Amino acid sequence: MKYLIVGLGNPGAKYEETRHNIGFKVLDHFLKDIEDPWAVDKQGMIAKIKFKGRTLVMLKPSTFMNLSGKAVNYWMVKEKIPIENILVITDDIALPFGKLRMKGKGSDGGHNGLKDIIATLNSANFARLRFGVGNEFSKGRQVDYVLGEWSDEERKTIEERMDICGEFIKGFATIGLQQTMNNWNNK
Template identity: 55%
Template sequence: MEKYLIVGLGNPGNEYEDTRHNAGFMILDAFAKASNIVFEDKRYGWVAETSLKGRKLFLLKPSTFMNLSGNAVRYWLGKENIPTERLLVVVDDLALPLGALRLKGSGSNGGHNGLGHIQQLIGSQYARLRVGIGNDFPRGGQIDWVLGKFAEDELKTLEPTIERGVEMIKSFVLAGLTITMNQFNGKG
Protein backbone atom coordinates (compact mmCIF):
# COMPACT_ATOMS: atom_id res chain seq x y z
CA MET A 1 0.00 0.00 0.00
CA GLU A 2 1.44 3.38 -1.00
CA LYS A 3 1.95 5.72 1.94
CA TYR A 4 1.74 9.53 1.91
CA LEU A 5 2.81 12.08 4.49
CA ILE A 6 0.68 15.22 4.51
CA VAL A 7 2.14 17.88 6.78
CA GLY A 8 0.35 21.03 7.87
CA LEU A 9 2.73 23.63 9.27
CA GLY A 10 1.85 25.73 12.30
CA ASN A 11 2.69 26.39 15.91
CA PRO A 12 1.32 24.32 18.80
CA GLY A 13 -0.69 25.85 21.63
CA ASN A 14 -3.99 27.68 22.09
CA GLU A 15 -2.34 31.08 21.73
CA TYR A 16 -1.54 30.25 18.08
CA GLU A 17 -4.98 28.92 17.16
CA ASP A 18 -6.48 30.71 14.13
CA THR A 19 -3.27 32.63 13.47
CA ARG A 20 -2.15 33.17 9.88
CA HIS A 21 0.96 31.05 10.46
CA ASN A 22 -1.32 28.09 11.32
CA ALA A 23 -3.11 27.92 7.96
CA GLY A 24 -1.51 24.49 7.41
CA PHE A 25 -2.95 23.19 10.68
CA MET A 26 -6.38 24.57 9.71
CA ILE A 27 -6.48 22.66 6.41
CA LEU A 28 -5.36 19.40 8.06
CA ASP A 29 -7.97 19.85 10.81
CA ALA A 30 -10.65 20.23 8.12
CA PHE A 31 -9.35 17.13 6.30
CA ALA A 32 -9.45 15.10 9.53
CA LYS A 33 -12.94 16.33 10.38
CA ALA A 34 -14.26 15.48 6.89
CA SER A 35 -12.61 12.04 7.13
CA ASN A 36 -13.96 11.40 10.64
CA ILE A 37 -10.50 10.82 12.11
CA VAL A 38 -8.77 12.38 15.11
CA PHE A 39 -5.21 13.45 15.76
CA GLU A 40 -3.19 11.63 18.40
CA ASP A 41 -0.23 13.11 20.26
CA LYS A 42 2.79 11.19 18.96
CA ARG A 43 6.50 11.79 18.55
CA TYR A 44 7.22 15.27 17.14
CA GLY A 45 3.58 16.03 16.46
CA TRP A 46 -0.08 15.17 16.22
CA VAL A 47 -0.77 12.39 13.76
CA ALA A 48 -3.98 11.11 12.20
CA GLU A 49 -4.13 8.12 9.86
CA THR A 50 -6.65 7.32 7.17
CA SER A 51 -6.79 5.60 3.83
CA LEU A 52 -8.01 6.84 0.50
CA LYS A 53 -8.73 4.34 -2.28
CA GLY A 54 -6.02 1.92 -1.19
CA ARG A 55 -3.46 4.55 -0.19
CA LYS A 56 -2.44 5.18 3.41
CA LEU A 57 -2.26 8.80 4.54
CA PHE A 58 -0.46 10.11 7.58
CA LEU A 59 -1.57 13.63 8.49
CA LEU A 60 1.04 15.39 10.62
CA LYS A 61 0.83 18.64 12.55
CA PRO A 62 4.35 19.10 13.98
CA SER A 63 4.56 20.00 17.68
CA THR A 64 8.13 21.26 17.22
CA PHE A 65 7.16 24.90 16.57
CA MET A 66 7.47 26.28 13.07
CA ASN A 67 11.23 26.86 12.97
CA LEU A 68 12.01 23.19 13.74
CA SER A 69 9.35 21.61 11.49
CA GLY A 70 12.00 19.65 9.61
CA ASN A 71 12.63 17.41 12.63
CA ALA A 72 9.04 16.12 12.55
CA VAL A 73 8.98 15.76 8.75
CA ARG A 74 12.29 13.87 8.62
CA TYR A 75 11.29 11.58 11.51
CA TRP A 76 7.90 10.58 10.03
CA LEU A 77 9.25 10.11 6.50
CA GLY A 78 11.86 7.75 7.95
CA LYS A 79 9.59 5.99 10.44
CA GLU A 80 6.99 5.15 7.79
CA ASN A 81 9.52 4.77 4.95
CA ILE A 82 7.76 7.34 2.77
CA PRO A 83 9.69 8.77 -0.23
CA THR A 84 9.79 12.57 -0.55
CA GLU A 85 7.75 12.43 -3.78
CA ARG A 86 4.82 11.35 -1.60
CA LEU A 87 5.28 14.21 0.86
CA LEU A 88 3.02 17.27 0.73
CA VAL A 89 3.61 20.25 3.03
CA VAL A 90 0.73 22.69 3.54
CA VAL A 91 2.09 26.11 4.45
CA ASP A 92 1.01 29.74 4.84
CA ASP A 93 2.39 32.19 2.25
CA LEU A 94 2.67 35.98 2.54
CA ALA A 95 3.32 36.37 -1.19
CA LEU A 96 -0.15 35.09 -2.13
CA PRO A 97 -3.38 37.04 -1.61
CA LEU A 98 -5.66 35.86 1.17
CA GLY A 99 -7.48 32.71 0.09
CA ALA A 100 -5.28 31.83 -2.89
CA LEU A 101 -3.85 28.30 -3.14
CA ARG A 102 -0.81 27.24 -5.20
CA LEU A 103 0.65 23.78 -5.48
CA LYS A 104 4.33 23.45 -6.42
CA GLY A 105 6.55 20.41 -6.84
CA SER A 106 9.65 22.01 -5.34
CA GLY A 107 11.25 25.42 -4.93
CA SER A 108 12.82 27.83 -2.49
CA ASN A 109 11.57 28.37 1.03
CA GLY A 110 10.56 31.95 0.14
CA GLY A 111 11.90 33.15 3.49
CA HIS A 112 9.53 30.85 5.40
CA ASN A 113 11.34 29.46 8.45
CA GLY A 114 9.32 26.23 8.56
CA LEU A 115 10.09 25.42 4.92
CA GLY A 116 13.68 26.55 5.46
CA HIS A 117 14.22 24.02 8.23
CA ILE A 118 12.60 21.20 6.23
CA GLN A 119 14.85 22.10 3.28
CA GLN A 120 17.95 21.99 5.50
CA LEU A 121 17.12 18.43 6.55
CA ILE A 122 15.62 16.79 3.44
CA GLY A 123 16.34 19.15 0.52
CA SER A 124 13.87 21.15 -1.59
CA GLN A 125 12.45 18.39 -3.81
CA TYR A 126 9.04 17.95 -2.20
CA ALA A 127 5.58 19.27 -2.98
CA ARG A 128 4.13 22.18 -1.08
CA LEU A 129 0.63 23.59 -1.04
CA ARG A 130 0.94 27.31 -0.37
CA VAL A 131 -2.02 29.01 1.32
CA GLY A 132 -2.29 32.76 0.75
CA ILE A 133 -2.52 34.84 3.93
CA GLY A 134 -1.98 38.23 2.28
CA ASN A 135 0.55 40.82 3.35
CA ASP A 136 -1.40 43.84 4.53
CA PHE A 137 1.13 44.91 7.14
CA PRO A 138 3.46 47.89 7.59
CA ARG A 139 7.18 47.61 6.93
CA GLY A 140 8.77 45.58 9.73
CA GLY A 141 5.40 44.15 10.79
CA GLN A 142 5.77 40.72 9.23
CA ILE A 143 6.14 38.74 12.49
CA ASP A 144 3.11 40.41 14.09
CA TRP A 145 1.15 39.73 10.89
CA VAL A 146 1.89 35.99 10.62
CA LEU A 147 1.42 35.43 14.35
CA GLY A 148 -1.76 37.54 14.38
CA LYS A 149 -5.18 35.94 14.35
CA PHE A 150 -7.35 35.98 11.24
CA ALA A 151 -10.12 38.57 11.47
CA GLU A 152 -13.73 37.33 11.27
CA ASP A 153 -14.12 38.42 7.62
CA GLU A 154 -10.79 36.78 6.72
CA LEU A 155 -11.99 33.49 8.21
CA LYS A 156 -15.11 33.72 6.03
CA THR A 157 -12.91 34.29 2.97
CA LEU A 158 -10.83 31.26 3.98
CA GLU A 159 -13.75 28.80 4.31
CA PRO A 160 -13.88 27.86 0.60
CA THR A 161 -10.05 27.93 0.50
CA ILE A 162 -9.85 25.36 3.26
CA GLU A 163 -12.39 23.12 1.48
CA ARG A 164 -10.44 23.48 -1.80
CA GLY A 165 -7.21 22.68 0.08
CA VAL A 166 -8.74 19.41 1.30
CA GLU A 167 -9.76 18.55 -2.28
CA MET A 168 -6.26 19.37 -3.52
CA ILE A 169 -4.71 17.02 -0.95
CA LYS A 170 -7.02 14.21 -2.10
CA SER A 171 -6.17 14.95 -5.74
CA PHE A 172 -2.42 14.99 -4.97
CA VAL A 173 -2.73 11.51 -3.45
CA LEU A 174 -5.05 10.04 -6.10
CA ALA A 175 -4.07 11.82 -9.33
CA GLY A 176 -0.53 13.06 -8.62
CA LEU A 177 1.23 16.40 -8.57
CA THR A 178 1.04 17.45 -12.23
CA ILE A 179 -2.65 16.74 -12.74
CA THR A 180 -3.50 18.45 -9.45
CA MET A 181 -1.46 21.54 -10.36
CA ASN A 182 -3.14 21.72 -13.78
CA GLN A 183 -6.59 21.25 -12.33
CA PHE A 184 -6.39 23.63 -9.34
CA ASN A 185 -3.62 26.23 -9.76
CA GLY A 186 -4.96 29.57 -10.96
CA LYS A 187 -8.54 28.67 -10.05
CA GLY A 188 -10.23 30.53 -7.22
Protein backbone atom coordinates in the same frame (compact mmCIF):
# COMPACT_ATOMS: atom_id res chain seq x y z
CA MET B 1 1.24 3.73 -1.34
CA LYS B 2 1.84 6.06 1.57
CA TYR B 3 1.81 9.85 1.62
CA LEU B 4 2.96 12.24 4.32
CA ILE B 5 0.72 15.31 4.45
CA VAL B 6 2.26 17.94 6.72
CA GLY B 7 0.39 20.99 7.95
CA LEU B 8 2.76 23.62 9.29
CA GLY B 9 1.93 25.62 12.39
CA ASN B 10 2.92 26.30 15.95
CA PRO B 11 1.65 24.16 18.83
CA GLY B 12 -0.51 25.62 21.60
CA ALA B 13 -3.82 27.43 21.98
CA LYS B 14 -2.07 30.80 21.68
CA TYR B 15 -1.44 30.17 17.97
CA GLU B 16 -4.57 28.24 16.95
CA GLU B 17 -6.32 31.00 15.03
CA THR B 18 -3.25 32.71 13.57
CA ARG B 19 -2.40 33.01 9.89
CA HIS B 20 0.84 31.09 10.46
CA ASN B 21 -1.18 28.03 11.56
CA ILE B 22 -3.13 27.61 8.34
CA GLY B 23 -1.42 24.24 7.76
CA PHE B 24 -2.86 22.88 11.02
CA LYS B 25 -6.24 24.41 10.22
CA VAL B 26 -6.35 22.82 6.74
CA LEU B 27 -5.63 19.34 8.14
CA ASP B 28 -8.24 19.76 10.89
CA HIS B 29 -10.76 20.83 8.26
CA PHE B 30 -9.86 17.91 6.00
CA LEU B 31 -10.49 15.47 8.87
CA LYS B 32 -13.55 17.28 10.29
CA ASP B 33 -15.91 14.35 9.66
CA ILE B 34 -13.69 11.84 11.48
CA GLU B 35 -14.32 11.60 15.20
CA ASP B 36 -11.18 12.26 17.24
CA PRO B 37 -8.68 11.58 14.39
CA TRP B 38 -5.53 12.89 16.09
CA ALA B 39 -3.15 10.93 18.31
CA VAL B 40 -0.22 12.43 20.18
CA ASP B 41 2.94 10.72 19.00
CA LYS B 42 6.62 11.46 18.68
CA GLN B 43 7.29 14.87 17.14
CA GLY B 44 3.64 15.73 16.60
CA MET B 45 -0.02 14.95 16.26
CA ILE B 46 -0.67 12.12 13.80
CA ALA B 47 -3.78 10.96 11.98
CA LYS B 48 -3.73 8.06 9.54
CA ILE B 49 -6.52 7.58 7.04
CA LYS B 50 -7.14 5.42 4.00
CA PHE B 51 -8.24 7.14 0.80
CA LYS B 52 -8.77 5.26 -2.46
CA GLY B 53 -6.25 2.57 -1.54
CA ARG B 54 -3.65 5.04 -0.30
CA THR B 55 -2.54 5.66 3.27
CA LEU B 56 -2.36 9.32 4.20
CA VAL B 57 -0.22 10.02 7.25
CA MET B 58 -1.29 13.48 8.40
CA LEU B 59 1.19 15.36 10.60
CA LYS B 60 0.91 18.49 12.71
CA PRO B 61 4.46 18.89 14.09
CA SER B 62 4.75 19.53 17.82
CA THR B 63 8.00 21.36 17.20
CA PHE B 64 7.67 25.08 16.66
CA MET B 65 7.56 26.26 13.04
CA ASN B 66 11.30 26.94 12.82
CA LEU B 67 12.11 23.30 13.72
CA SER B 68 9.54 21.56 11.48
CA GLY B 69 12.20 19.59 9.60
CA LYS B 70 12.89 17.37 12.58
CA ALA B 71 9.28 16.13 12.71
CA VAL B 72 8.98 15.75 8.94
CA ASN B 73 12.20 13.75 8.75
CA TYR B 74 11.22 11.53 11.68
CA TRP B 75 7.84 10.55 10.14
CA MET B 76 9.24 10.23 6.63
CA VAL B 77 11.81 7.69 7.87
CA LYS B 78 9.48 5.93 10.34
CA GLU B 79 6.73 5.41 7.72
CA LYS B 80 9.21 4.80 4.86
CA ILE B 81 7.68 7.54 2.72
CA PRO B 82 9.75 8.79 -0.22
CA ILE B 83 10.28 12.53 -0.57
CA GLU B 84 8.14 12.64 -3.73
CA ASN B 85 5.15 11.54 -1.59
CA ILE B 86 5.46 14.44 0.85
CA LEU B 87 3.12 17.43 0.71
CA VAL B 88 3.72 20.40 3.03
CA ILE B 89 0.89 22.90 3.58
CA THR B 90 2.02 26.35 4.60
CA ASP B 91 1.06 30.01 4.77
CA ASP B 92 2.52 32.39 2.21
CA ILE B 93 2.64 36.17 2.46
CA ALA B 94 3.69 36.48 -1.20
CA LEU B 95 0.22 35.34 -2.31
CA PRO B 96 -2.98 37.33 -1.85
CA PHE B 97 -5.34 36.06 0.82
CA GLY B 98 -7.03 32.80 -0.22
CA LYS B 99 -4.87 32.21 -3.30
CA LEU B 100 -3.75 28.57 -3.41
CA ARG B 101 -0.71 27.38 -5.30
CA MET B 102 0.86 23.94 -5.43
CA LYS B 103 4.46 23.44 -6.52
CA GLY B 104 6.62 20.34 -6.79
CA LYS B 105 9.78 21.98 -5.47
CA GLY B 106 11.29 25.37 -4.86
CA SER B 107 12.94 27.69 -2.41
CA ASP B 108 11.77 28.42 1.10
CA GLY B 109 10.51 31.83 -0.01
CA GLY B 110 11.61 33.26 3.33
CA HIS B 111 9.40 30.85 5.28
CA ASN B 112 11.28 29.51 8.30
CA GLY B 113 9.32 26.25 8.45
CA LEU B 114 10.14 25.43 4.83
CA LYS B 115 13.72 26.57 5.38
CA ASP B 116 14.17 24.06 8.22
CA ILE B 117 12.54 21.22 6.27
CA ILE B 118 14.80 21.88 3.27
CA ALA B 119 17.89 22.01 5.50
CA THR B 120 16.94 18.84 7.42
CA LEU B 121 16.01 16.81 4.33
CA ASN B 122 18.89 18.34 2.37
CA SER B 123 16.47 18.80 -0.50
CA ALA B 124 13.84 21.22 -1.74
CA ASN B 125 12.29 18.57 -4.00
CA PHE B 126 9.04 18.02 -2.13
CA ALA B 127 5.56 19.29 -2.94
CA ARG B 128 4.12 22.22 -1.11
CA LEU B 129 0.68 23.76 -1.07
CA ARG B 130 0.98 27.45 -0.34
CA PHE B 131 -2.06 29.18 1.16
CA GLY B 132 -1.97 32.91 0.53
CA VAL B 133 -2.44 34.99 3.67
CA GLY B 134 -1.69 38.32 2.01
CA ASN B 135 0.76 40.97 3.08
CA GLU B 136 -1.34 43.63 4.75
CA PHE B 137 1.35 44.73 7.17
CA SER B 138 3.63 47.71 7.48
CA LYS B 139 7.41 47.49 7.20
CA GLY B 140 8.95 45.44 9.98
CA ARG B 141 5.59 44.03 11.13
CA GLN B 142 5.64 40.71 9.22
CA VAL B 143 5.96 38.55 12.36
CA ASP B 144 3.04 40.35 14.05
CA TYR B 145 0.97 39.85 10.90
CA VAL B 146 1.53 36.10 10.46
CA LEU B 147 1.13 35.51 14.19
CA GLY B 148 -2.01 37.66 14.15
CA GLU B 149 -5.53 36.28 13.94
CA TRP B 150 -7.69 36.26 10.82
CA SER B 151 -9.76 39.36 10.11
CA ASP B 152 -13.56 39.08 10.12
CA GLU B 153 -13.51 39.47 6.33
CA GLU B 154 -11.00 36.62 5.93
CA ARG B 155 -13.01 34.34 8.22
CA LYS B 156 -15.97 34.63 5.82
CA THR B 157 -14.16 32.83 3.00
CA ILE B 158 -11.54 30.68 4.70
CA GLU B 159 -13.71 27.54 4.91
CA GLU B 160 -14.37 27.51 1.16
CA ARG B 161 -10.63 27.88 0.50
CA MET B 162 -9.90 25.01 2.90
CA ASP B 163 -12.40 22.84 0.98
CA ILE B 164 -10.29 23.42 -2.14
CA CYS B 165 -7.15 22.53 -0.14
CA GLY B 166 -8.85 19.18 0.47
CA GLU B 167 -9.13 18.68 -3.29
CA PHE B 168 -5.40 19.38 -3.61
CA ILE B 169 -4.62 16.78 -0.92
CA LYS B 170 -6.86 14.12 -2.49
CA GLY B 171 -5.51 14.85 -5.96
CA PHE B 172 -1.88 14.71 -4.85
CA ALA B 173 -2.44 11.22 -3.43
CA THR B 174 -4.47 9.86 -6.37
CA ILE B 175 -3.84 11.59 -9.69
CA GLY B 176 -0.37 12.94 -8.88
CA LEU B 177 1.30 16.29 -8.53
CA GLN B 178 1.23 17.49 -12.14
CA GLN B 179 -2.44 16.71 -12.81
CA THR B 180 -3.43 18.19 -9.45
CA MET B 181 -1.58 21.41 -10.25
CA ASN B 182 -3.26 21.51 -13.67
CA ASN B 183 -6.70 20.94 -12.14
CA TRP B 184 -6.55 23.20 -9.09
CA ASN B 185 -3.86 25.90 -9.32
CA ASN B 186 -5.46 29.28 -10.04
CA LYS B 187 -8.92 28.20 -8.81
